[in-house]
Amino acid sequence: MASYSTNEFKSGLKIILDGDPYNIVENEFVKPGKGQAFNRVKVRNLKTGRVLDRNFKSGETVEAADVVEMDVQYLYSDGQFWHFMNPENYEQLAADATAMGDASHWLKGEEMCKVMLWDGRPLAVAAPVFAILKVTGTDPGVRGDTVTGGTKPAKLETGATVRVPLFINEGDLIKVDTRNATYVARAKE
Amino acid sequence: MRCEEENWRPTASLASLRLRAELLKKLRAFFDIRGVMEVETPALSRAAVTDRHLASFRVDGSPGGALYLHTSPEFPMKRLLAAGSGDIYQVGKVFRAGEAGRLHNPEFTLVEWYRLGFDHHRLMREVAELVQSLVPGLRRSPEYLSYREAFRQHAGFDPLIADRQTCIVALRRHAKALPAEDALDYDGWLDLVAGEIVYPALGNGRLTFVLDYPASQAALARIHPGDPPVAERFEMFLHGVELANGFHELADAKEQRQRFERDLEFRKATGLPAMPMDEYFLAALTQGLPECAGVALGFDRLVMRAAGAHSIQEIIAFPFERA
Numbered sequence A: 001m002a003s004y005s006t007n008e009f010k011s012g013l014k015i016i017l018d019g020d021p022y023n024i025v026e027n028e029f030v031k032p033g034k035g036q037a038f039n040r041v042k043v044r045n046l047k048t049g050r051v052l053d054r055n056f057k058s059g060e061t062v063e064a065a066d067v068v069e070m071d072v073q074y075l076y077s078d079g080q081f082w083h084f085m086n087p088e089n090y091e092q093l094a095a096d097a098t099a100m101g102d103a104s105h106w107l108k109g110e111e112m113c114k115v116m117l118w119d120g121r122p123l124a125v126a127a128p129v130f131a132i133l134k135v136t137g138t139d140p141g142v143r144g145d146t147v148t149g150g151t152k153p154a155k156l157e158t159g160a161t162v163r164v165p166l167f168i169n170e171g172d173l174i175k176v177d178t179r180n181a182t183y184v185a186r187a188k189e
Numbered sequence B: 001m002r003c004e005e006e007n008w009r010p011t012a013s014l015a016s017l018r019l020r021a022e023l024l025k026k027l028r029a030f031f032d033i034r035g036v037m038e039v040e041t042p043a044l045s046r047a048a049v050t051d052r053h054l055a056s057f058r059v060d061g062s063p064g065g066a067l068y069l070h071t072s073p074e075f076p077m078k079r080l081l082a083a084g085s086g087d088i089y090q091v092g093k094v095f096r097a098g099e100a101g102r103l104h105n106p107e108f109t110l111v112e113w114y115r116l117g118f119d120h121h122r123l124m125r126e127v128a129e130l131v132q133s134l135v136p137g138l139r140r141s142p143e144y145l146s147y148r149e150a151f152r153q154h155a156g157f158d159p160l161i162a163d164r165q166t167c168i169v170a171l172r173r174h175a176k177a178l179p180a181e182d183a184l185d186y187d188g189w190l191d192l193v194a195g196e197i198v199y200p201a202l203g204n205g206r207l208t209f210v211l212d213y214p215a216s217q218a219a220l221a222r223i224h225p226g227d228p229p230v231a232e233r234f235e236m237f238l239h240g241v242e243l244a245n246g247f248h249e250l251a252d253a254k255e256q257r258q259r260f261e262r263d264l265e266f267r268k269a270t271g272l273p274a275m276p277m278d279e280y281f282l283a284a285l286t287q288g289l290p291e292c293a294g295v296a297l298g299f300d301r302l303v304m305r306a307a308g309a310h311s312i313q314e315i316i317a318f319p320f321e322r323a
Helices: A097-106 B002-008 B014-033 B074-082 B120-134 B147-155 B164-173 B186-201 B253-269 B279-288 B299-307
Strands: A003-005 A014-017 A020-030 A038-045 A051-057 A061-063 A067-077 A082-085 A092-095 A112-118 A121-126 A130-138 A151-156 A161-165 A173-177 A182-187 B067-069 B088-095 B107-116 B143-146 B208-214 B230-238 B241-248 B292-298
Touching: A014 A061, A038 B186, A051 B186, A082 A121, A092 A112, A092 A121, A097 A121, A151 A173, A161 A173, A161 A182, B014 B088, B014 B120, B014 B299, B074 B088, B074 B107, B074 B279, B074 B292, B107 B120, B107 B299, B120 B208, B120 B230, B120 B241, B120 B292, B120 B299, B143 B147, B147 B186, B147 B208, B164 B186, B241 B299, B253 B279, B292 B299
Parallel strands: B143 B208
Antiparallel strands: A003 A061, A014 A020, A020 A038, A038 A051, A067 A082, A067 A112, A082 A092, A112 A121, A130 A151, A130 A173, A151 A161, A173 A182, B088 B107, B107 B292, B208 B230, B230 B241, B241 B292
């Protein structure tokens, strides 16, 4: 089993703590005078996204997490799993709802996504940063109102809901920033 | 990768390097006026420090066997003292494996000096005088706290009678990150509380000296008998950063050998490499070390403070990552 010593710690390193994979966000070396040295680290749980602080006695070793990132193409969902294909070798993999997180809100088919694999299993999926999606339901638009800055909810073809400006109509195409689920602009066909 | 191409450059500004040179000049003048002689001792040695928490760089390839880069010039400087050198100081590079971070560079500059007839109290006053002459804007009167008072004031417990559980409670109360519970002995827990809670609170606008360390953390200091006995050792802090560590020097060769042996036992028990004890140093102690106090001052951190720098990399031309 591969492992890292604390003196190899740096941000971006993937380790296993209490059975879960973590990404090191920050690492600080702390040594009081003549005493015991510590590595004070901030780590993000790659399953839950939660960030926590940990102190390690310097020189301790920690199990390495076999985590890799890969570009894959979204194929379809069977309701329980979302299926992707690695375009390089045509191998398919399936991600469950936990790994999908919010990514499933933005996928129609054929999008290239980033998937993070832990021991070969999908841990997290990231949709493309921008998605062009059709509005399938919203209150009627207020003609000409492009300045008041008011917003209303709009349902998209993937089932997701985002807040859009008042002038957006059903059937319009909009560009959405998938990182924070916000409307960016009206889009053309 | 633009940043990679730029890595040949120094991380310190030229202004910081000029300040560094200026401080070095003043430092030498400080000792010169006081009649303290500058000396040089080997950086590469057959013997090495046995300290539980210091790792020496090992250098192979010499026909006589492994050599070690010194972590401080303490042993050969004490050999000079035993040989009758009188007051001495040294400014030089020392090396500590695995110590890298915002306040650490594995290769750094240490100022170490010894004063005959001084005890640690008198030496603390001299350290304060030196630092106040190099770092502008410090209040004149330093603060003196025993290790015990420092913990009571800032961590809310008495380190000489507390236990691991008290440390854990204090760390939780201050929302500090914990290690695995079985990872540390009691001194280790105290070190964690010190580094996370106590030391960061010290040296606000003036120097804080912490003294009377637990006897278990004596290193090369004398132990003052009492209940409980305490080590005649001090550390000096400025803005939460340790700048210096000093001792009323242990001169008892027999006790020194025992401490080395205890360190080596600890190293063996915890899987750390064994270190060859410095027999020259022990022989010098047997011959007789004059009554003296000595201190090591981190020059880089002093420059950091004078420059108002946030990290040691801002005042070292080429830190380890670019060496």
